[in-house]
Amino acid sequence: MRLLRLISLPGTAALLLAAGFSAPVRAQGPIPVVVPVVVDTAVPIIVNTVKPKPKPGIAKFEGFVMNANTAQISVRAKGNDLAIRTFPLSPVAAGKMQKIIDKGGYQYGDKVTVLYDAATEKAVKIKGKPSKSL
Numbered sequence: 276m277r278l279l280r281l282i283s284l285p286g287t288a289a290l291l292l293a294a295g296f297s298a299p300v301r302a303q304g305p306i307p308v309v310v311p312v313v314v315d316t317a318v319p320i321i322v323n324t325v326k327p328k329p330k331p332g333i334a335k336f337e338g339f340v341m342n343a344n345t346a347q348i349s350v351r352a353k354g355n356d357l358a359i360r361t362f363p364l365s366p367v368a369a370g371k372m373q374k375i376i377d378k379g380g381y382q383y384g385d386k387v388t389v390l391y392d393a394a395t396e397k398a399v400k401i402k403g404k405p406s407k408s409l
Contacts, residue, residue: 331393334392335389335391336389337386337389339351340383348398350362362389362396362398368401378405379406385406
């Protein structure tokens, strides 16, 4: 028994000594958040500005007539049934439209190509054969 005391006494002392020098036990809690400091922000570098392309003088719109009179013409687009555009007629086109209306005029579904001024959206010329009136 004496031998057991001699062995266990230094072992217990070493265990207590190790426990005394170790870090204290802490409960888990929120970790403090370190906010980074922004020192300087960079100025954006402008490489090239976007410039709109100039519109050409005369543009064309192909489609089918929905309504036509001496003041304007409404045309449904050829490939897109939901795209409907109404063009006011220029004085020259209005005079030609009056001659066409005297002969029977454009009917619903006639295929036409409207040449219009891109800036004012006014129809300058209308190409297409009007159907025969009933």
